[in-house]
Amino acid sequence: MTDATNTGSLYDVDARTKKRNAAEKRFRIYGMIAIGLGLVFLVALLSTIVVRGIPAFQQTKLTLPIALPEETLDKSGVRDIEVMKKVSTFGYNPLIEQALADALDANGIENPFEDAKGLKPILSSSAAAVVRDEVLANPELVGTTHTFEILAASRVDGYLKGRVTRESVARDNNIDAAHFDVVDALRDAGIIAKGFNFDFITGADASESRPEQAGIGVSMLGSLFMMFVVLGLSLPIGVAASIYLEEFATQNRFTDIIEVNISNLAAVPSIVFGILGLAVFIQFMHLPQSAPLVGGLVLTLMTLPTIIISTRASLKAVPPSIREAALGIGASKMQTVFHHVLPLAMPGILTGTIIGLAQALGETAPLLLIGMVGYIASNYPDGVASGFLDPNSAMPAQIYEWAKRADPAYYERAWGGIIILLVFLMTMNILAVILRRRFERRW
Amino acid sequence: MSPLILLAIVLALTVAGYVMGRQRAVGSVDDVRKLHSLPNFYGMNVAMLAFVPAVLLLAIWVIVQPLVVAGQVRGDIPDTLYETRGELSLVMSDVQRVASGLDTAIAQGVLAPGDIEGLDATTVRDTLGGVGVALGSDVSEEVLAAALDYRATSNTGDWVRTVVVLVVAVAGFLYAYLGTSGTLRARNRVETGILILLITAALIAILTTLGIVLSLLFNTIEFFGLYPADEFFFGTTWSPSFGGGSQLGILPLLWGTLYISLIALAVAVPIGLFAAIYLSEYASSKVRSIAKPMLEVLAGIPTIVYGLFALLTVGPLLVGIFGDGGILGVGWMQGGTAVMTAGLVMGIMLIPFVSSLSDDIINAVPQAMRDGSYGLGATQSETIRQVVMPAALPGIVGAILLAASRAIGETMIVVLGAGAAARLSLNPFDAMTTVTAKIVSQLTGDADFASPEALVAFSLGMTLFVVTLALNVLALYIVRKYREQYE
Numbered sequence: 001m002t003d004a005t006n007t008g009s010l011y012d013v014d015a016r017t018k019k020r021n022a023a024e025k026r027f028r029i030y031g032m033i034a035i036g037l038g039l040v041f042l043v044a045l046l047s048t049i050v051v052r053g054i055p056a057f058q059q060t061k062l063t064l065p066i067a068l069p070e071e072t073l074d075k076s077g078v079r080d081i082e083v084m085k086k087v088s089t090f091g092y093n094p095l096i097e098q099a100l101a102d103a104l105d106a107n108g109i110e111n112p113f114e115d116a117k118g119l120k121p122i123l124s125s126s127a128a129a130v131v132r133d134e135v136l137a138n139p140e141l142v143g144t145t146h147t148f149e150i151l152a153a154s155r156v157d158g159y160l161k162g163r164v165t166r167e168s169v170a171r172d173n174n175i176d177a178a179h180f181d182v183v184d185a186l187r188d189a190g191i192i193a194k195g196f197n198f199d200f201i202t203g204a205d206a207s208e209s210r211p212e213q214a215g216i217g218v219s220m221l222g223s224l225f226m227m228f229v230v231l232g233l234s235l236p237i238g239v240a241a242s243i244y245l246e247e248f249a250t251q252n253r254f255t256d257i258i259e260v261n262i263s264n265l266a267a268v269p270s271i272v273f274g275i276l277g278l279a280v281f282i283q284f285m286h287l288p289q290s291a292p293l294v295g296g297l298v299l300t301l302m303t304l305p306t307i308i309i310s311t312r313a314s315l316k317a318v319p320p321s322i323r324e325a326a327l328g329i330g331a332s333k334m335q336t337v338f339h340h341v342l343p344l345a346m347p348g349i350l351t352g353t354i355i356g357l358a359q360a361l362g363e364t365a366p367l368l369l370i371g372m373v374g375y376i377a378s379n380y381p382d383g384v385a386s387g388f389l390d391p392n393s394a395m396p397a398q399i400y401e402w403a404k405r406a407d408p409a410y411y412e413r414a415w416g417g418i419i420i421l422l423v424f425l426m427t428m429n430i431l432a433v434i435l436r437r438r439f440e441r442r443w
Numbered sequence: 444m445s446p447l448i449l450l451a452i453v454l455a456l457t458v459a460g461y462v463m464g465r466q467r468a469v470g471s472v473d474d475v476r477k478l479h480s481l482p483n484f485y486g487m488n489v490a491m492l493a494f495v496p497a498v499l500l501l502a503i504w505v506i507v508q509p510l511v512v513a514g515q516v517r518g519d520i521p522d523t524l525y526e527t528r529g530e531l532s533l534v535m536s537d538v539q540r541v542a543s544g545l546d547t548a549i550a551q552g553v554l555a556p557g558d559i560e561g562l563d564a565t566t567v568r569d570t571l572g573g574v575g576v577a578l579g580s581d582v583s584e585e586v587l588a589a590a591l592d593y594r595a596t597s598n599t600g601d602w603v604r605t606v607v608v609l610v611v612a613v614a615g616f617l618y619a620y621l622g623t624s625g626t627l628r629a630r631n632r633v634e635t636g637i638l639i640l641l642i643t644a645a646l647i648a649i650l651t652t653l654g655i656v657l658s659l660l661f662n663t664i665e666f667f668g669l670y671p672a673d674e675f676f677f678g679t680t681w682s683p684s685f686g687g688g689s690q691l692g693i694l695p696l697l698w699g700t701l702y703i704s705l706i707a708l709a710v711a712v713p714i715g716l717f718a719a720i721y722l723s724e725y726a727s728s729k730v731r732s733i734a735k736p737m738l739e740v741l742a743g744i745p746t747i748v749y750g751l752f753a754l755l756t757v758g759p760l761l762v763g764i765f766g767d768g769g770i771l772g773v774g775w776m777q778g779g780t781a782v783m784t785a786g787l788v789m790g791i792m793l794i795p796f797v798s799s800l801s802d803d804i805i806n807a808v809p810q811a812m813r814d815g816s817y818g819l820g821a822t823q824s825e826t827i828r829q830v831v832m833p834a835a836l837p838g839i840v841g842a843i844l845l846a847a848s849r850a851i852g853e854t855m856i857v858v859l860g861a862g863a864a865a866r867l868s869l870n871p872f873d874a875m876t877t878v879t880a881k882i883v884s885q886l887t888g889d890a891d892f893a894s895p896e897a898l899v900a901f902s903l904g905m906t907l908f909v910v911t912l913a914l915n916v917l918a919l920y921i922v923r924k925y926r927e928q929y930e
Contacts (some may be wrong), residue, residue, distance in 0.1 A: 244638075373887060
């Protein structure tokens with residue numbers, strides 16, 4: 001050996017050892033960089049979501065006393081709802097604009113426009129409908145001055161949140177910088193203010209021109225009904241299939257085919273399940289398009305492999321001695337499984353099911369194909385049957401829908417929707433972890 | 444009688460069967476211990492035979508009857524009303540809408556059941572409009588006649604269904620009830636029934652695959668009847684237009700898919716692999732217990748989130764660097780949606796996928812091999828590169844192939860981040876599109892499903908299905924074939 005001639009101390013590091021040690025160090029640093037990059041991406045992703053989504057939970061509103069004169073709203077004076085309904089939102093618009101102009105006067109703010117109508121861009125176009133609904137619900141308000149909380153237009157909302165600047169509206173036909181002067185004065189006077197946006201969480205989607213009014217509540221219900229379908233179908237079917245494969249099936253060609261099928265299905269791209277749903281459930285079986293029922297069926301087929309794989313793992317984890325003991329005292333095979341093995345495997349099965357549901361909840365691609373996008377989810381379902389069968393959106397589909405709309409105000413809503421979606425997913429995953437920690441048995 | 448009421452009746456019979464069957468068994472012997480099975484099994488046996496055949500029949504009937512009736516009514520429609528199959532299906536949906544509208548009108552009391560035969564085709568639209576059933580056009584004489592026929596046949600079918608299902612339920616009930624005695628092997632019967640149920644559940648996996656293959660296959664065949672297959676597979680232009688004269692070549696889409704997947708793998712494989720090596724070989728258990736779950740959070744985030752991240756954050760960021768007037772001043776990038784945007788974000792998504800699969804594989808390499816290498820004087824990194832990696836290689840190649848299959852099938856990131864223009868270009872900062880993105884764009888909206896522009900999506904889906912399946916099978920094959928068996 002060459003090193004035999006080396007008479008120096010072992011503590012003197014020779015050039016070759018130095019090189020090898022340097023390589024060692026470099027290798028270790030590559031690993032650290034990789035982990036670091038992964039974590040940086042995670043932090044970047046999460047902080048983007050939080051920073052850009054939090055504003056969606058705040059909404060700019062105006063608190064305005066609005067005079068509701070009898071001569072415009074109810075000429076007859078008998079407060080007959082049917083007659084009052086004839087006054088459309090166009091009848092209410094001037095009242096609200098006038099109320100805003102009056103509020104400016106009362107606070108000594110100069111109106112830079114010719115008349116009250118010039119102030120219209122500050123208000124949401126939903127304002128009139130909100131006031132009208134309130135008046136129709138309480139006809140005695142007519143003839144009085146009532147204080148309403150109405151939404152500001154999305155550009156005003158964006159201005160107060162820093163999304164819209166005076167420069168960016170220079171070429172905007174809807175609003176100009178003079179409006180923002182008024183808004184600044186109104187904010188100082190306390191008439192216009194940001195508040196927690198509860199309607200975003202519970203509300204319905206709005207049309208493309210009214211981002212300030214859009215909420216995720218209805219599509220949340222759509223997702224909920226879909227999850228009922230997924231849970232109700234995939235848990236029993238998945239558990240039954242796993243029990244057969246794990247406890248009863250003999251090793252033969254038929255069982256092999258089923259097993260290969262299941263592992264392949266787990267790797268099929270989700271969009272292909274969407275095609276399946278479109279071709280089988282909608283084109284062939286004529287189930288209603290955009291219905292949570294169909295979405296749930298498609299997601300069930302997608303979730304089944306996940307649930308079957310995790311259920312089989314937890315059935316396998318139950319030691320054979322349990323089965324042998326039960327069989328030994330005379331239980332049938334079926335009784336052994338249903339009375340002893342299944343209850344012991346249940347925590348593991350539930351954990352797998354929750355994780356499968358969480359996957360299904362965030363899945364978007366198949367929903368695009370069965371028509372849950374492009375549909376404006378503006379009505380709450382009337383009941384359980386309508387919840388399953390009437391067209392609706394789902395949370396991820398709603399987020400996609402918002403991301404596609406042209407108005408940047410909708411991007412804020414999309415990020416906000418993601419926060420809500422992630423909160424659901426996190427809750428489900430934490431629940432799964434707790435279940436596992438609490439009930440897991442080591443044999 | 445509506446299927447729901449029918450189902451309720453069968454259910455009532457089932458419950459009654461359970462109670463009565465149990466009583467009959469208990470009453471047939473002087474001591475319960477003399478029964479062959481536990482008393483509940485006798486009840487379940489009767490319930491099962493009353494319920495399962497009847498409900499199965501009901502389900503099949505509900506699905507099949509509309510198909511049969513529609514097929515029969517289709518024969519009534521004269522050839523003059525339609526030219527193509529697409530138009531025929533439009534006429535048929537009109538017929539069905541008129542028929543169900545008439546049902547609604549009768550239910551609301553606008554029409555008396557006797558009026559139906561004497562209806563005038565010209566007034567039907569207004570009548571139905573009055574009960575909230577909107578029709579697109581006036582109803583022709585033939586359509587009305589067909590609708591009336593449809594209704595009549597359906598009604599007859601419903602009656603027959605009610606009678607047959609009830610007869611089957613009662614027959615099953617009586618057969619099991621009268622056969623109940625103390626010596627009946629009720630448990631064995633019930634357990635056979637349950638076993639059949641379990642097998643059926645397991646078969647759903649096969650049915651799903653079959654459904655996927657058949658729905659893709661039939662529509663693909665239909666597409667190739669309308670559009671030549673060689674132009675689809677070898678065409679280099681993708682320009683669908685619903686007005687006709689589309690060019691539907693898959694090559695630009697395949698190229699976009701491949702390019703984006705390559706970039707994604709170029710990001711995910713080195714990072715994922717090194718992360719896995721560090722976590723399994725170097726990291727202390729404390730670092731590992733924190734870093735591993737955090738990386739796996741990336742895998743739990745829905746793809747729509749990554750899509751939005753690509754569209755609104757990464758895209759503008761890249762334009763700020765590589766775009767016109769960007770930091771580098773190179774002007775390679777025209778817009779935020781590009782191959783690079785989608786590829787980078789997809790790479791981030793795949794990091795945990797690669798890292799956790801590789802982690803498992805590296806951990807499976809026996810410690811004795813490492814110890815042997817250390818004993819020969821190798822440093823840790825030399826051991827990893829020359830001993831652990833070669834041993835883990837088949838598994839890692841398998842993991843990369845699985846990641847590639849995920850990248851090819853990924854939809855939301857490319858729909859939002861890659862752009863919509865199908866082009867063959869080498870510039871990674873150009874917008875390109877993929878197979879999955881085009882499936883979405885061809886099948887959403889109010890497209891006519893019989894046109895080649897919509898049907899092409901099924902051929903794209905077929906291509907996607909075959910490619911991802913091949914990758915998965917290949918990955919499995921490599922892992923099985925080259926895996927070293929250490930024990």
